Amino acid sequence: MHIRAATTKDIPLLCDLYTKFYCYNASLQPKYCIAVIETGEYIKWIMEQPDHTLFLAEYENSIGGFIHLAIAETPNYPSVAAHTFGQIVDLFVLEKYRGKGIGKQLVSAAKRWQTSKSLAYLELEVLANNPQAIKFYQKMGLTASRLTLNS
Template sequence: HQNQDAQIDAFCHVTTAQTSPSPLFIAHRFAYLTTLYVAPEARRHHVATQLLSSAKQWQQTQALDYLELTVLGNNPAALALYQMLGYTTQNQTLRAN
């Protein structure tokens, strides 16, 4: 996404992935959103929503089963956006120090 000065103020990167070959998993080829960034001055203008929509369209044109992403637990704004757009939690990572 470019702003009026032709500067990039947001981007995302989506790649293809697949589940591990294992009898424990149903095999899937899917799109994985590795990065989504929106500059602070571009936030709250639906830029992330537009990027996610484009990523979803790409996933569908590639005939991939679904679009997956990871969000940090300390990013409530991103989590709220993803949930509003219909993304659901599939697993949680827990850590002990």
């Protein structure tokens, strides 16, 4: 397995992966997520942003998954210690490649990226009705620091 930065040559393949990712999210939360076809515009936008990174996991001559990372800053609140941190915006592993260590390698790459950028920590949001992802992130050492509730 090899983890590498995505390039513009990867856009067609990433379109397919993101389309599957959107469908997966829509199956978990159909009220808020839409199963759309990724055209490449979002991926191009990510690649143009200096504070965003996309890594791909190559596995057996195929791309098994991806992780989208971004640098974020705390809001300018007087009660919050200002700091910069990393966000895992998206993480997706194709179903046929799950359980082979791809997600673990992608999160490990994210942690190395975080360290290389001197970011305080990594954060992410995960759907509450995705217990498989929650269990995975907990195994990777991530813990809940806040809880978002909605009506």
